[in-house]
Amino acid sequence: MGRKFFGTDGIRGETNKGAMTATMAMRVAQAAGNHFRRGDHRHRVVIGKDTRLSGYMMESALVAGFTSVGVDVIMTGPLPTPAIAMLTREMRADLGVMISASHNPYKDNGIKLFGPDGFKLSDETEMAIEALIEAQPDLVPSAEIGRARRIEDARGRYIHAVKQSVSDEIRFDDLKVVVDCANGAAYQVAPSAIWELGAEVITIGVSPNGTNINDKVGSTSLDAVKAKVVEEGADIGIALDGDADRLIVVDEQGNEVDGDQIMALIAGRMADKGALRGGGVVATVMSNLGLERYLGTRGLTLERTKVGDRYVLERMKQGGFNIGGEQSGHMILLDHGTTGDGTIAAMRVLASLVRSGKRASELLHVFDTVPQLLKNVRYDGSSPLDADSVKACIADAERELQGKGRLVIRASGTEPLIRVMAEGDDGQQVERVVDRICDAVRNAA
Template sequence: MGRLFGTDGVRGLANAELTPELGIAIAASAAGVLAESDRSHRPVAVVARDPRVSGEMLEAAVTAGLTSAGADVLLAGVVPTPALAFLVQDLGADLGVMISASHNPMPDNGIKLFAAGGHKLADTVEDAIEARLHEPTSRPTGAHVGRVRDLADAGDRYLKHLLSSGTNGVSLAGLRVVVDCANGAASELAPRAYRDAGADVIAIHAEPDGVNINDGCGSTHLDKVSAAVREHGADLGIAHDGDADRCLAVDANGVTVDGDQIMAVLALAMRDSGELTDDTLVATVMSNLGLHLAMREAGITVRTTAVGDRYVLEELRSGGFALGGEQSGHVVLPAHATTGDGLLTALRLMARMAGTGRSLAELAGVLVALPQVLINVPVTDKAAVAASAEVRAAVAEVETELGDQGRVLLRPSGTEQLVRVMIEAPTTRMAQDSAERIAAVVAAAS
């Protein structure tokens, strides 16, 4: 049996793989592990969800699991994942549970766990929770069973936090923005936040009905927000995913501005305001070489991590850095959020536009992305490929040819028998040819 926890919690087809029974068990186990270090008070958990139809079922299951372990539950309702993380910190809760499958299609769902302070869990803690699932436990009875109450002001608390930290006091008046809410958890709060900050807001895909989340919209379908920006003559478009922990953008011409470009814009803004600790940005190995070149030109150091926002978070916390993220649009500002926050990112991006009077296209133009080609090569043995002298030689040859004008990234898939060959080069033709050469050697070595 494989590990229960994936790269971002536990996910699966709701009511088939991710069942209510499993939800109860995970919640009870998490309450035991995350609250056992402090027995001086009754544990408190905050529970939230995105609007997908199975969320109501899993919310009930998770609540049952938590209360059966003696934890009191505060139900925050439908709010973004970063709102849940903020509420755990703001309320001094012992843990938080977000029921969401992020950008996945509606039939899926997931359980994301947060520890005290609103932080995602380390692998060791997830392993302890999983191990506890298979251990006998005693349950409280009588008055020691957990209680449940609604957290009626959950959204308002989060909005107040966003408005106090998102724009550095810069009004967004004069900016027109289209926001694609993906019919997800930010459908109410994102338009409110941007309007309250002064922007003229046009909201699309902001009418969740339980089944339309991420359905042809949001951050995985930027054509919709791009068309709306051009139609309404907006200054920019913002696209969130189902739980709004990420943000991608398009400029006034409908051209995509990805997470690398957003990080470049924010890094320069934070350098200018003195917020960028040690003039350092944290990104994953998947960020485009263009980001590294642009930051080097600006005197900003880029520290790289493995793929996954948890690794970015670990590096941010261990180094005390102020900005990090992924090309996919997960951006973290640790002074204001403990996880990726799409709404906070969007507010910061728009504040930079309003504060400088420059268009998003001009600001994002600081980064010239190198052509990037990715080939997924099916293999029978990832370990054998990694140890292959022929593969290492092919990689070294291409790296020599590219010099400092490109790079090679060879990465085994974490979940499949695939090796991912990614090449960045000065031209698309050069990147494609180099990727195909290495892919052929990888396939032969497997």
């Protein structure tokens, strides 16, 4: 049976429409609360959010839903997704909830759920909760209704954990760092953590107003941070997304450094120290072939999963890996957290910059990328990938690239988009193949 509500990263959509209404949020909370109510202890959920205007509405609806089924609620206010995962474990909560649509515009919102271990839920658990969403909730007697409270020290707890991710002797005293928080969840904690270790911090994207999250700032809109790095003569730029679970870096020349290069840097340094587990790195089918080739020269492997950091994490846990991530910037460092954490990954990059004494452009160019092109095609209605004309075009492209490159075609799990990616040593061939498939998808759509 297919999913009705959950996508690759929780439930997401435009607010006040479809699955992203206050009514649905309350039902999700009731279903999740009923699912995780086990034993006779007082049950507890930690709820965080990013800076979207609709976060207030969704938070109130979730609180109503959880308390109605006897679950106590702890609210943190705006905090990164990884902070909620951390606090869920630290506070011995039965589950955690992050209200965020990540890198999407402010009009969207989402609900991400974490189990008591701080990890995102399995497909099986999400399916069980989906079944309960459409069932009559098991409401508790009035005397057992849950209580709700807001905690004030959540930011400090997370900042402490972030600083603990680098060695005690590391200081950033000689670094000038531009930090772009996308007007999102990390607007207070990320600049503070980096400043507390001594860096000169120049901030952008730290003035959220409810509607400017990810608007021309952040890891999916890099022009602002690139310009600021060059203008300020900074050593490096750090760009997070709306819920700060992903990181893109900008070197001192204003050049983008994606998740593949960051994974290569961190994995290589950990391998040198004998701290890399699993014999390599876990990434998705979207990671560049250059990363795979580089790891091979180090005697390391690249294991690929389907797109979604949850699938990367599942493979990491199965294979005993401690580094994984996505080209888009999700960095999962299992020695320090249970989900992608852009701020902790940034701390590791900054620590490497200090140790190496190199400029960011030298340090972060770990391998030569293979020409790769990704284009998105928006559609309405049913997926155009089911059209015979699209299937035939994809088959032709696969034959053309056989032995020369790779082709990845998929529907987005969070938006009505078809993502078309090809890579190979011949950049012109890659561009021709992608454009041909995109045209076929548009015609079918």
